[in-house]
Amino acid sequence: MTQATDLLGLLNAINGVVWQADPVREHTTFVSERVEALFGYTSATWLATPAFWEGHLHPEDREQTLADYERLVQMGRPFELEYRVRAFDDRVVWVRDYITPVIEGGVVIRMAGLTIDITSQKQTEAARLANEEWFRALVQQSSDIVTVVNRGGYIKYASPSLHRILGLEPEAIKGTDVLQAMHPDEHAEIRQMFAAAVFGGSGATSSLTSRFRHADGSYRWLEWVATNRLDDPHVRGMVMNSRDVTDRREADLALDQSRRTFQVLFDHSPDGIMLVDLDGDMPIVACNEVAASMNGYTVEELTGQSTYLITSGGEALRAQPGANDAFKQRIRDEGRVRMETMHRRKDGSEFPVEIHLAFVWIHGREMLMSLERDITERQAATDALQASQSRLLASEKLASLGRLTAGLAHEINSPLAATMNSLHEAAQLAKEYHDSVGAPGVNENDHREIATELRTILAEGVSSAGRIGEFIRTIRSHTRDTVTGVTTFNAVKLATDTLTMIAHQARNANVSLLFEQPKDQVLLRGEPGRFTQILTNLVVNGIHACELPGERRVSVRFVERGGDPVLEVEDTGTGIAPEVLPRIFDPMFTTKDVGKGTGLGLSILHDIVTGHFKGEIEVSTSVGKGTTFAVLFPSQA
Structure with missing residues (x-):
């Protein structure tokens, strides 16, 4: 009895669950007390419940574990199984079961085993695998190229990004000299930087931006950092992280070129250019030589001065705080403003300038880019x-x-x-x-x-x-x-009176003058005399155009187009040649004989229509058949 007790105590002291089962009756015949510490179930419960072990296997492992168990038992040799068990408190416990079939006369008479808890080991292994997967995914999916080269500069590993960035297959370049992928002109500098990292000891780094050859023969700019991992047993090499900065490099070069171009344009522009701070009394931050000399100053004298210095009446504005607030707000709202004003030179004389202003932000400050032109000569010419x-x-x-x-x-x-x-x-x-x-x-x-x-x-x-x-x-x-001056008038009545006074010209020329008078009045806004001038000019031109034999007719009518009134004057005359048509509204252009036309009629007519009435004039013509002038007026409805 003492010996049995000692043996039982020894079995319960083992850091694992010792068990024994009858394979015929498929029933556990012994389980040590450690089962309660491991799974939360007492040994008595375990022994009293049929198929207790099978019923507490993890659902995801049950089928495979039972199949492996049956298969390995038939082999008659000790074996191991790893599986999960659901504990009393719903914990999931990973175990490794060391199982030994006991055979007598070639028959398995019982099964004995030792079950140990490997949950911590599994968790550690899962974490390690997760870290490895994370690192692998990080390297594999990184937008940068990760390369490992040995001390001599030969490639041991290259990440998949190599193909995306340089068009090269990672496997194809293993064992090649990394310098083969770099621009020959930069090899000396690369060797120097690489050697600094190699001989700098573990963790030493070197960085450089170099050109790498693409598979298509072109070169891409890559910014790379080499880190010494030669002593790391998992790496045993130099780790190079390379990032494609071609676009950034080209953008930087373009920006630098743009800055140089701007500086040339700024310095040599025929117009004055000033950069003005919108704050306070609007000091001049920078100006070119033209802007300074135009106002009678040197660049050094004008830079830093308030724009009020060169503005006509500027001293009065400076004395009134907030006098320019409305102007500043207009600049902010519109972004771009064109204006003509007077500037005052250093000697006190004033001159007219045309100014184009653009609102810009520079280094967080509100600025005005001002392009200025002296228009003294242009104004005199105007x-x-x-x-x-x-x-x-x-x-x-x-x-x-x-x-x-x-x-x-x-x-x-x-x-x-x-x-x-x-x-x-x-x-x-x-x-x-x-x-x-x-x-x-x-x-x-x-x-x-x-x-x-x-x-x-x-x-x-x-x-x-x-x-x-x-x-x-x-x-x-x-x-x-x-x-009268500008007023709203009935164009139908005015047209009737006007045609009455010029009807004799049509009769003398043997031309029929027809007025297709509308039922309703046509209201226009403007000077009636200007309308008379338009109608008279078009009708007389139409009469003069009717030189060919056959029907000789000038028709006048009012039509509506898109809700706007349109005056049409149609003749059956000679028409206008295609090479002449684009020039008919040019001043001093005429096809009439000397003394019969000034070349001003249609030019002035065009100015009256577009300038005074804010309308449009269109021409449709066919050589040998006639011409129709259509004058489109804004609706007054």
Whole structure:
């Protein structure tokens, strides 16, 4: 009994679970007390429950563990199994089971085993594998190239990024000299830096940016760091981490070139350039020679000074804090501003400048880039040009007045001649009546006949005089309408009156002048006289264009396009040649004979349409068939 007790104590003292099972009845016959410390179950529970071991195998391991157990038992030799068991408190315990079949007469009569806890070992192994997988993934998936080379510079390992960056296969370059992949011009510097890391001892590093040859023969810039890991038993080499910086290198070179280019442009620009701080009294941070000399200063004198120094009235602005706040806010809101102003030179004289301002941020500061140009000569030329244009416009107006005057004379002369003729005939009949009084053979019937004829002639004279009066009233109304300033007017009525006054030109040229009068009024905004000038010019040009035999017609109409009124003047004339069409609105350009055209009509007309009425003018033409001018006016609806 004592011996059995001692043996049992010895079995319970073993750091593992000793067990014995009957393979026939598939029942555990003995399990040491260590089972409770390991799994939380008492040995009594374990022994009393059939198939207890099988039922507490981890579900993911049960099928494979039982299959391995049956297979290995049949071999009749001791074997090991590793599997997981679910403990009493739901812990998962990894165990290694050392199992020995006991055989008598070639039959397995019982199974004996020792089960030990290997959970900590498994956790340590899992952590190690996880670290290895993490490191492998880190190296394999890194965007940088990781290379291991030996002390002599021969490649032992290269990460997959080598193919992505340099187009080379990692396996293909193993055992090759790393310098073969580098630009020959840099070998000496590379050797020097590499040797510094090699002889610097464990952990020593060297870094450099070098050119590496791509598989296609081109070179890429790589920034690399070599770290000495020759003493590390897991590495035994120099670890090189290389990053592709080609784009950054090229960007840096481009930036440097851009800076150089900007400096050249800044220094040699024909315009003045100033960089102005938007804060405070707007000091000049930098300026070029042109900007300084234009204002009568040197670059050194002007740099650091307030822009108020060169601004007309600048001293008054400087004396009023916040006077330029609205201007500064406008610059911030719009970003770019163009303006013309006056500058004051060092000697006190003033001159006009054109300024283009751009709002920029530089080093966290609000700045203005100011491009300035002295426009003294341009302004003088502009003033001269405007004076010349005014004279030309007056000349064209006189020409228009001449055409209208000719129309007046023609329209009045015809009824006036008829009136004079009627008066002459009336005078003859009155004399005849006078002479017949008391004459022998003249009776009352003769007097009545003379009187009747006289009344008829006088009625014709009155009618002719009435036509003159109606035409004068039309002229008076037209003149009143056209001499006003900018107003909203009915273009249909004005067109009717205008065409009435130039109708004689069409009749004299044997050209039909048609006005397709719309039912509704057409309202335009502007000076009525300018509209008359447009219509007269287009109609007269159309009449002059009708030189070919056949239908000779000028049609005037109002149409609507996209809700906007459009005046169309169409003729059946000669049309405009393609080589001439692009120039018809150029000043001083004409195809008429000398003395028949100034070349100003269409040019001035174009300026009136686009400048005064803010409209557009279009031309469609066909040589030999005619031309249509379409004037598009903004809607006043």
